[in-house]
Amino acid sequence: MSHTAHIPSHRKPRQSASKTALRAGVAGGVLSTIAVAGAAGPAQAEPVTQTIEMPTITAGLSTTVAASAQATQQVALDIETQAHEDAAAAYAAKTAKKAKAEAVRKAEAEKKAQAAAEAEAKAEAAERASRTAERTTLSASSDSSDSSVSSSSSPSYSSNATGSAASVVAFAQSQVGDAYVSGGTGPNSWDCSGLVQAAFRTVGVDLPRVSQSQSTAGTQVSLSNLQPGDILYWGGAGSAYHVGIYIGDGQFVGAQNSSTGVVQKSLDYDPPSGAVRVL
Structure with a gap:
């Protein structure tokens, strides 16, 4: 006996012929299947059809929508009415202010006219008094220098x-x-x-x-x-x-x-x- 006969070998044990043949057959079948699939070309995808059902508007929802529209219209109408009222109020205030200013102007003009008339009347009265006094002085002077005519106030000439x-x-x-x-x-x-x-x-x-x-x-x-x-x-x-x-x-x-x-x-x-x- 050789001195190395008792040392186990590091090589893998050979598989049996039956297992090798089985594996070869399986592999060959798989490759054949792949080859046939490749030759046949890509498979055509079937179209997918899906129906979406829309919700139906019920009578209650329709009433709500109509009420909302009516409310919106009423709000718009209220805003327009308020705008007209504000414009009318502003115009009335402007007209009243103008009328007041005109009344004040007329009152001041009348007051000035009255004051001017009173001043003119006073001036006229003063002037008339002055003229009367002047004529009185002239008459007195003439009477004193014309004492020979005693009846000068009587008509002396026809x-x-x-x-x-x-x-x-x-x-x-x-x-x-x-x-x-x-x-x-x-x-x-x-x-x-x-x-x-x-x-x-x-x-x-x-x-x-x-x-x-x-x-x-x-x-x-x-x-x-x-x-x-x-x-x-x-x-x-x-x-x-x-x-x-x-x-x-x-x-x-x-x-x-x-x-x-x-x-x-x-x-x-x-x-x-x-x-x-x-x-």
């Missing part, structure tokens, strides 16, 4: 005027001795322009009421060329403070002041500033 001028002169002379009253228009008391106006009214001539306007009511004439019936004025033309009527022969009739009343006097008694001819 005018030779004719026509309308004669009527004017006659009316003026008939008022001599009447009282002087500021603003007087007769029949028994006069102021200077009231007497002149009334005298010319007897012949159908309607003169302005105040002396300022009467001093420009006719044609300006020179004091050296006077005729009976001419209107004499004291002060400037258009700004006269006193008027009278020339009756001829260097004399005039006028409502002088509260002290003398209506008098007939010589022009030297109170020399006028100018004269106008109406007739």
Whole structure:
């Protein structure tokens, strides 16, 4: 016996011929199957058909949707109505503010006009008082220097005027001795322009009421060329403070002041500033 006979071999034991043949057959069958499958080509996929059922809207859901739409419409209508109301309120407020401003403006204008009228009335009253005082002073001065004429307030001259001028002169002379009253228009008391106006009214001539306007009511004439019936004025033309009527022969009739009343006097008694001819 060899000395190495007892040492086991490291080689694997050989498989039996039957097992080897079995394995070869199985492997061959598998490969054949793969080959046949490859030759046949890829298999066609069958289409998949699937039906999806949609939910059906029930009657309750339809009612809810309709109610929601109606509510939305009502909200829109409410918003529109509110917008109209806001616009109307804003317009009304603007109109009221404008009306108030206009009322305030008118009230202020009326107040100013009233104040101006009152101031004008006061100024006129003061001017009239001043004129009356001035005429009174002139009359007193003339009376003291003309003591030889004791009946100067009585007519001492019969005018030779004719026509309308004669009527004017006659009316003026008939008022001599009447009282002087500021603003007087007769029949028994006069102021200077009231007497002149009334005298010319007897012949159908309607003169302005105040002396300022009467001093420009006719044609300006020179004091050296006077005729009976001419209107004499004291002060400037258009700004006269006193008027009278020339009756001829260097004399005039006028409502002088509260002290003398209506008098007939010589022009030297109170020399006028100018004269106008109406007739």
